[in-house]
Amino acid sequence: MNILDNGIESYLNDVIPDRDSVLTAMEEYATQNNFPIVGPLVGRLLYVLAYATKAKRVLELGSGFGYSAYWFAKAVGNDGIVLCTDKNPENEKKAKAYFKRGKISDRMQFHTGDALSIFDIAEGDFDIIFNDVDKELYPKVFKKAIPRLKKGGLLISDNALWKGKVLDKNPDAATAGVLTYTRLAYSSRELFNTIIPLRDGVIVSVKL
Ligand SMILES: C[S@@+](CC[C@H](N)C(=O)[O-])C[C@H]1O[C@@H](n2cnc3c(N)ncnc32)[C@H](O)[C@@H]1O
Numbered sequence: 163m164n165i166l167d168n169g170i171e172s173y174l175n176d177v178i179p180d181r182d183s184v185l186t187a188m189e190e191y192a193t194q195n196n197f198p199i200v201g202p203l204v205g206r207l208l209y210v211l212a213y214a215t216k217a218k219r220v221l222e223l224g225s226g227f228g229y230s231a232y233w234f235a236k237a238v239g240n241d242g243i244v245l246c247t248d249k250n251p252e253n254e255k256k257a258k259a260y261f262k263r264g265k266i267s268d269r270m271q272f273h274t275g276d277a278l279s280i281f282d283i284a285e286g287d288f289d290i291i292f293n294d295v296d297k298e299l300y301p302k303v304f305k306k307a308i309p310r311l312k313k314g315g316l317l318i319s320d321n322a323l324w325k326g327k328v329l330d331k332n333p334d335a336a337t338a339g340v341l342t343y344t345r346l347a348y349s350s351r352e353l354f355n356t357i358i359p360l361r362d363g364v365i366v367s368v369k370l
Pocket of ligand 1: 223225228276
């Protein structure tokens with residue numbers, strides 16, 4: 163199920179300006195290889211959220227080849243850091259090549275392995291934690307992420323509407339992961355949440 167009306171989605175895509183040459187190349191790679199990136203509409207949302215909150219320390223869980231991280235990198239500026247994670251070593255190689263082309267390597271770190279293990283390795287708390295790992299893991303991510311978020315920090319998760327499967331009467335494991343995460347977020351006294359129905363849905367939670 164498309165979350166947005168097709169005409170509205172086309173309008174939103176037509177109204178935004180062209181991306182820089184590196185983001186454009188990343189979008190082309192994603193299209194050619196059927197790789198699920200957040201795309202420019204959500205990319206711009208990530209930029210706005212990071213820039214508006216003056217985020218300087220961003221942790222990404224499930225970075226793929228670095229497309230969403232690239233938007234964060236632009237927003238945090240050259241005194242910020244974006245810590246990327248992905249389980250596939252090929253993604254780290256590709257991401258680093260794109261970061262070099264975009265002259266943002268100075269603010270990027272990449273950990274290859276299970277994204278959840280980063281919570282045992284990385285020191286300090288984060289202004290933004292962005293979650294885009296396998297959907298079954300969302301509840302685990304939620305529990306690990308909240309204690310590592312600064313007060314006023316944002317926990318952002320992609321695919322909050324999961325192609326409309328959140329409406330399924332018999333949800334599969336991935337959908338159940340998204341549903342449980344959403345329930346955890348809305349029942350937490352530590353968070354204030356909103357779901358933005360852009361692309362596949364983005365849930366944004368601020369730590370109170
Ligand atoms: C949807 S893609 C990420 C796209 C990226 N956020 C973007 O928009 O540019 C999900 C990525 O998460 C990675 N992933 C899924 N589960 C993971 C886990 N448990 N640990 C590390 N990486 C994981 C996959 O290898 C894949 O590259």
